[in-house]
Amino acid sequence: MMREKGKIGVKDGRCVSVHDVKRGKGCGCVCAACGGSLVARQGEIRTWHFAHADSGACTAMGETHLHLAAKQLLQESLSLVLPDYPGTEYGCRGASGRNYLTKSILWSPVHKDLREQAHKPLIKGREFTADRVETEVPLEGFRADIVFHKGGRRLLVEIRVTHETDETKRRKIKQTGLACVEIDLSRTPRDVNLPDLKHIVTGIGGGAAHKPAPRHWISNPKGAGKADKRFRHHREIFAERIRSAAGTHPVRPSYTNMGPDVVENCPIKEYKGRRQARMSACICCDHHIAYFDADDEGLHTALTGRKADSVVYCGCTSQMARAYWQARREQEKQERNLQKTVKECLVRPSLPERGYDVPPEITGDPKRFDIWEVQERLKQAGYCPGPADGVMGPRTKAALKGFQASEGFAPHGEIDRTTLAILPALRKARN
Numbered sequence: 001m002m003r004e005k006g007k008i009g010v011k012d013g014r015c016v017s018v019h020d021v022k023r024g025k026g027c028g029c030v031c032a033a034c035g036g037s038l039v040a041r042q043g044e045i046r047t048w049h050f051a052h053a054d055s056g057a058c059t060a061m062g063e064t065h066l067h068l069a070a071k072q073l074l075q076e077s078l079s080l081v082l083p084d085y086p087g088t089e090y091g092c093r094g095a096s097g098r099n100y101l102t103k104s105i106l107w108s109p110v111h112k113d114l115r116e117q118a119h120k121p122l123i124k125g126r127e128f129t130a131d132r133v134e135t136e137v138p139l140e141g142f143r144a145d146i147v148f149h150k151g152g153r154r155l156l157v158e159i160r161v162t163h164e165t166d167e168t169k170r171r172k173i174k175q176t177g178l179a180c181v182e183i184d185l186s187r188t189p190r191d192v193n194l195p196d197l198k199h200i201v202t203g204i205g206g207g208a209a210h211k212p213a214p215r216h217w218i219s220n221p222k223g224a225g226k227a228d229k230r231f232r233h234h235r236e237i238f239a240e241r242i243r244s245a246a247g248t249h250p251v252r253p254s255y256t257n258m259g260p261d262v263v264e265n266c267p268i269k270e271y272k273g274r275r276q277a278r279m280s281a282c283i284c285c286d287h288h289i290a291y292f293d294a295d296d297e298g299l300h301t302a303l304t305g306r307k308a309d310s311v312v313y314c315g316c317t318s319q320m321a322r323a324y325w326q327a328r329r330e331q332e333k334q335e336r337n338l339q340k341t342v343k344e345c346l347v348r349p350s351l352p353e354r355g356y357d358v359p360p361e362i363t364g365d366p367k368r369f370d371i372w373e374v375q376e377r378l379k380q381a382g383y384c385p386g387p388a389d390g391v392m393g394p395r396t397k398a399a400l401k402g403f404q405a406s407e408g409f410a411p412h413g414e415i416d417r418t419t420l421a422i423l424p425a426l427r428k429a430r431n
Contacts, residue, residue, distance in 0.1 A: 006191050008065040009038050009050045015069040017194040018048045025053060032068055033060035049191065062190025063161045069194060070159045070185060070201045074146055075133040080157070081203030082181060083215045085123035085223035087230075108288045110241065110315065114234055122226040127204065128155065142172045144180075156180035158218065165218060173219050180218040188213060238290070239303045245289050246317045251279065251310035253293075263312050267321035287316035338421075362390040371396070374415055377423045378403060 007018045009029030018040050021027035027040035029050060037053040052058060074080060130148035137147045139156075146157040156178050158165050165173075165182055173180045188200055196210045203212035217223060252262045261279040262271065269277035269285070282288055290313040292300040301307055316324075362368045368390030375388040378399045386395035400419070401411035407422050 005041075005049045005051050006062050006065055007047075007049055007193050008069050008197075009040070010065065010068065015065060015072050015194065018042070018050055019193075031058060031061045031064075033064040034058040066185055066188065066190060066192070066197070067159055067161045069197055070161075070183070071135045071146055073194075073198045073201050074157065075135055077198065077202050077204070078131075078133055078148075079127060079129045079202060079204060080148075080181075080183075081212060081215075082125050082128050083217065084121035084125045085217055085220055085226070087118045087120050087122055107283045109284075109286050110289055111238075114237065117230070118234070122230065123220070123223050130155070140172065140176055142169050154178050156219075158182040160184045160186055162186065170218055176219075177221055179220045179222070181215055182218050184214040184216075235303075241289050241315075242304055242313050244315075245313040246287075246315050247313075249312045249314055251291070251293070251312055253310055261310075267314070267316050267318070268324045282312060285314075285316075287314050287320070289313040289315050359389070365390065370415065374400070374420075374423065381423065 008015050009018065009021070009027065010016070010032045011021065011027070011029045016029065018027075021029060021040050023040050023042040025037065025039050027038065027050075029038040029040065030036065031038055031052060034052075036058065038050045039053045040048070041051055042048045050061075052061075128148065128150075130150045132149050134147045134149070135145065137144045144156045145159050148155040148157065156173060156176075158180060160182055164184075183201060185200070188197070192200070199205050199210045200213045203215070249263050249265050252264055263277045263279060263282045266275055266277040266282065268287070269275070269281060271277055271281075277285070279291070283291060291311075293310050300311070359372075362372050371392050372388050372390040375385045375390075375396055378385045378396075379388070381403060383399040383403055384395065385399035386393055397413040400415070401413040403423070404413070404419060405411040409418060409422075
């Protein structure tokens, strides 16, 4: 079995770097995992490191020394950077984990403000400096890795190297009412240098090559109080929006996996030829306020005082619905007129034999004839495509791009159906 190597050793009960000791067995360092002697390899070819002096099997030196060094560095520096206390998920989870905005908050544009507020951290991370630091402190039913003392306050810090803090210890930490942060060193290289590890653990200083280790709150009574306050505030806003809804629509659930749930009597959507909407389309609608299914009956009763199996609260009034259908009819009318114009331009009548000076070499070539006609159209529209010779030259392409840009289209300089539909019709020239 391979013996672990590292750049951190233990000498006289303290973690030291391989760069701060003598070479070879004279370093006086031991392995904290197995108790064996270490040798400081300080050659000119390989990277300096500690290795076991004997040939026994030890695979825990890296993680053990990493854990010890992290506690030592925090105790010496008396400082660390605290993480943000994150916002609640879509503003719908308080400290107790209650989910009251149901599925509506995930997609409805009406609740965009609640989503934006929810993603903002409740407490911003900052640098924390203590008066003194203790390690391996026994508390109520567990042992804390590190305890920061500042005035009369205490902050617990747990170091994760291989396994995260288990649920039993998390529960005991929360019962103490103290704030606790877990620093995750599971992805930190086991052969990291001691100076680099200081930046990784404390989060102070360092460069792009050594980013601070991830950290999160296991317990934060102040953050939990703010989360509950935000929870109550968002719940009041949500309940008020439900009360101000223009109407409700029953939901016909789908009892098979072949079709979606259907919202009946939708004022602005159609599905299968009827005034109804699929639930996926209803939740994303600008007027959608809330959706309660059978599982949310207790929540629905608590917010509104009414009982209902499956219902959607909609903010679309009758005036909004009339304006929507009127705008939709106007849009459909414009689309039909544009399609008619394009169709008429595609079926282009042949040019009269008299009144047009068409070069004979172009008359027999349909492609050059189309380019010649576009050149003539551009001239009559006030552009300068050059001589009307049926050749797509740089001047013709530039004039075509200018016309397309002026009409609000992408100036690609190619002759397409849209360009032919918008170009002015070719007027009969004077004899």
